[in-house]
Amino acid sequence: MTAAPSAGSNRPSARIRQLVTTYALAAVAGAAAAWLGMPLPWMLGPFFVFAVLSAAGGRFRLVPKGRELAQVAIGLAIGLRFTGPVVAAMLLLTPQMVMATLYLLVVTTAAALLFRRLSGVDPVTAFFATAAGGVADMAVVAERFGGVPSSVAVVHAMRVSLVVATAPFIVLGTAGTGGGGGLGEPGSIAGLPLLIAGLLAAYLGALLLRPTPLPNPWLVGPILAGMAMALAGLTGIVVPGWLIMIAQIVLGVWLGCQFRRDLLTALPRVTAAAVAVGGFLVAMAALGAAALTGLSDLPFATAFLSLAPAAVTEMVLIAKVMHLDAETVAAFHVMRIVIVATTVLGIFKLYCAIVGTKIGP
Secondary structure, three states, X not given: OOOOXXXXXXXXXXXXXXXXXXXXXXXXXXHHHHHOOXXXXXXXXXXXXXXXXXXXXXXXXXXXXXXXHHHHHHHHHHHOOOXXXXXXXXXXXXXXXXXXXXXXXXXHHHHHHHHHHHHOOOHHHHHHHHOOOOHHHHHHHHHHOOOXXXXXXHHHHHHHHHHHHXXXXXXXXXXXXOOOOOOOOOOOXXXXXXXXXXXXXXXXXXHHHOOOOOOOHHHHHHHHHHHHHHXXXXXXXXXXXXXXXXXXXXXXXXXXXXXXXXXXXXOHHHHHHHHHHHHHHHHHHHHHHHHHHHHOOOOHHHHHHHHOOOOHHHHHHHHHHOOOOXXXXXXXXXXXXXXXXXXXXXXXXXXXXXXXXXXXX
């Protein structure tokens, strides 16, 4: 999303000025949210402010590839915590991860049926609008089978935004963890070369995963790269708190700017149905989390974030900043990504048989 066209807006000086204005406002919003004691303030503050401004018609110039680079930093920070004992503990949770993913597949298919009834869209659009996959991937596949990609994009944006807006408060209310206003480890100048090397390796991990069918390589690749570094004993790499704070601001602005007025007003019924379905998915995630806590030793807050129907980046970030088990949350979502990526078309065929729809191309 770019700034609204104006005379000279494409000049380098104008672009830089627009970027500085956007992120200065975002930093002020984050600081205000932290002052108010809001959970995850450096992401939620910018998110709420830019969601309102974007819905009102505002358009803003964003850092090119900002969301991707923010995910690289977050992914590296999480991956570095996957030491040998942590990986062994995650392997013991494999049955619960598989069951949780199967539960989500059932829930999202039910959500498709609900969304179709509420919005009046065609069955193909309804399925991919609620599928537990990345928005870009689901929109592309939906169009290939005759669905409406714009409706798919709206529903995914509303779902992710609703979860991001509510999950920190749910965690705060159920776990009583800190609000996430602290910056964490400060890092040091002496450790800067190692940090740069780690970030470059994480970025390379993302590039290596991009040609694969796995969605979200910008987070999964750095997690795997960081895991490899941790298992190799490279304990000197520290992702400082100030870098995670910047990543939160970048993600918050990007999420808020998804509330484009032209898209929301063009599809009012779809937008309203998306909010209702998003609430349904959050409720089902909470119900599943309650069951998951009975099948494992996971606390409810961690189980909820592991099942929350939103992008893995935001859920892992919430867990990390709010001092929960971010490694477990990441592992559950990576399992979901792998299973969904390999089964979504098969589930789509089953869904089409249930609703009596012929598959297109």
